[in-house]
Amino acid sequence: MTQQIKALSVHLFTATGAVFAMLAMLAAVDAKWDLMFLWLVVAFIVDGIDGPLARKYDVKTNSPQYDGMILDLIIDYLTYIFIPAFALFESGMLPDWTGWVCILIITYTSALYMVDTRMKTKDNSFSGFPATWNMLVLVIFATEPNFWIILFLVVACAITMFTPLKFIHPVRTERWRWISLPVALVWTATAGMAAWVNFHPGPLVTTILAGTSIYLLIAGILQQLIPQKS
Numbered sequence: 207m208t209q210q211i212k213a214l215s216v217h218l219f220t221a222t223g224a225v226f227a228m229l230a231m232l233a234a235v236d237a238k239w240d241l242m243f244l245w246l247v248v249a250f251i252v253d254g255i256d257g258p259l260a261r262k263y264d265v266k267t268n269s270p271q272y273d274g275m276i277l278d279l280i281i282d283y284l285t286y287i288f289i290p291a292f293a294l295f296e297s298g299m300l301p302d303w304t305g306w307v308c309i310l311i312i313t314y315t316s317a318l319y320m321v322d323t324r325m326k327t328k329d330n331s332f333s334g335f336p337a338t339w340n341m342l343v344l345v346i347f348a349t350e351p352n353f354w355i356i357l358f359l360v361v362a363c364a365i366t367m368f369t370p371l372k373f374i375h376p377v378r379t380e381r382w383r384w385i386s387l388p389v390a391l392v393w394t395a396t397a398g399m400a401a402w403v404n405f406h407p408g409p410l411v412t413t414i415l416a417g418t419s420i421y422l423l424i425a426g427i428l429q430q431l432i433p434q435k436s
Contacts, residue, residue, distance in 0.1 A: 209263060209264070209268045210268050210269060212263045212268070213260075213263040213264065213265040213267075213268035213269035214268075214269045214272075216256060216259045216260050216263055216265050216269070216274070217265060217269055217272045217274055217277065219252065219255075219256055219259065220252070220256040220260075220274060220277055220278060220281070221277060221281075222252055223249045223252050223253060223256075223278075223281035223284075223285060224280070224281050224284070226245045226246070226248050226249040226252065226285070227245075227249060227281060227284040227285045227289060229245045230242045230243075230245035230246050230249065230285065230289050231284075231289055231292075233245060234289055234292055234293050234296070237296065239293060239297065239347060239401075239404070239405065240401045240402065240403075240404040240405065241401075242289070242293060243293075243344050243347070243397070243400075243401035244398065244401045244402065246285055246289065246290070246340050246344070247394060247397055247398045247401060249281070249285040250285070250340065250341075250394065250397075251394065253278070253281070253282065253285070254376075254377060254390075254394075256274075256278070257278075257377065257378070258377065260274050279320055279321075282320070282337075283316070283317070283320055285340060286316075286337055286338055286339055286340045287312060287313065287316040287317075287320075287337055287339050287340075288313065289340070290312075290339045290340045290342075290343040290344075291308070291309045291312040291313055291339060291343075292309070293343060293347075294308060294309065294312075294339075294343050294346065294356075295308065295309040297347070299346070299350065299353055299356060300353050300356060300357070301353060304353055304356075304357050307357065307360075308356070308357060308360045311360055311361065311364045312339055312360060312364065315337075315364045315367055315368075316337040316339065316364075316367070318367075319334065319335075319336075319337050319367045319368070320337065322334075327372055329379055329380065329381060330375055330378035330379050330380070331372045331373060331374050331375055331378075331379045331426050331429075332372065332373045332374075332375065332426070333369075333370055333371075333372060334366055334367040334368055334369055334370070334371060334373070335363045335364075335366040335367045335371075335373060336367075336373050336375075337367060339363075341393075341397070341419065341422075342359065342360075342363065342419075344397050344400070344401070345397075345415060345416065345419050346359070347400075347405045348397075348400040348405050348407060348411075348412055348415055349412060349415075349416060350405075371426070371427055371430070372426035372427060372429060372430050373422075373423070373425075373426040373427075374386055374422070374425045374426040374429070376389070376390035376422065377390075379426070381429055381434060382425060382429065386421075386422070386425060389418050389421050389422060390418075390422065392414065392418050393415065393418040393419060393422060396411050396414045396415040396418065397415060399411050400412070400415060
């Protein structure tokens with residue numbers, strides 16, 4: 207198999223995320239939240255794999271007819287932002303005006319963030335909350351907090367998108383990757399388990415899901431506070 211075919215195969219693999227997004231949206235329209243999130247977890251796995259493959263096979267050089275970055279951004283907006291925002295709005299957890307506030311804040315601010323040229327930091331982390339609403343909304347479904355807490359989390363994360371606070375990429379951020387990557391894998395597994403049992407995972411899975419979420423949320427900020435030894 208030539209490098210060109212391998213590079214093209216990476217684009218084709220990335221594009222499957224659009225299919226999983228459609229399957230997730232169809233499930234969301236029918237309020238099948240467990241099935242919706244299972245498809246989003248599958249899309250999340252694809253998104254975690256295609257980046258390393260794209261760099262390995264140098265898709266920009268070997269398959270330049272397709273722009274993998276634009277393709278990735280389109281799918282990310284659907285799976286990370288649009289569909290989770292719709293699910294949060296339709297879930298019934300946000301009464302009256304709070305649902306409208308959250309869905310408008312998420313979709314509007316995330317659209318700006320996705321095209322922000324300052325999104326990435328020098329160490330391949332993210333500057334500001336990386337619009338991973340799929341992860342936050344999944345945890346909300348699993349833990350079912352008070353709607354005021356949900357509203358606070360949405361507003362706080364949206365504001366944080368436009369600050370210099372750092373958020374790690376579990377695969378690409380080298381510092382602490384020895385723990386960040388396993389934590390991300392555990393998060394993915396427990397997220398899938400929570401969705402599989404229709405968000406009644408029991409205290410152990412819920413605790414692990416919450417704990418790994420907190421680590422992924424604050425690890426980058428801790429790295430800013432703790433100087434790296436030279």
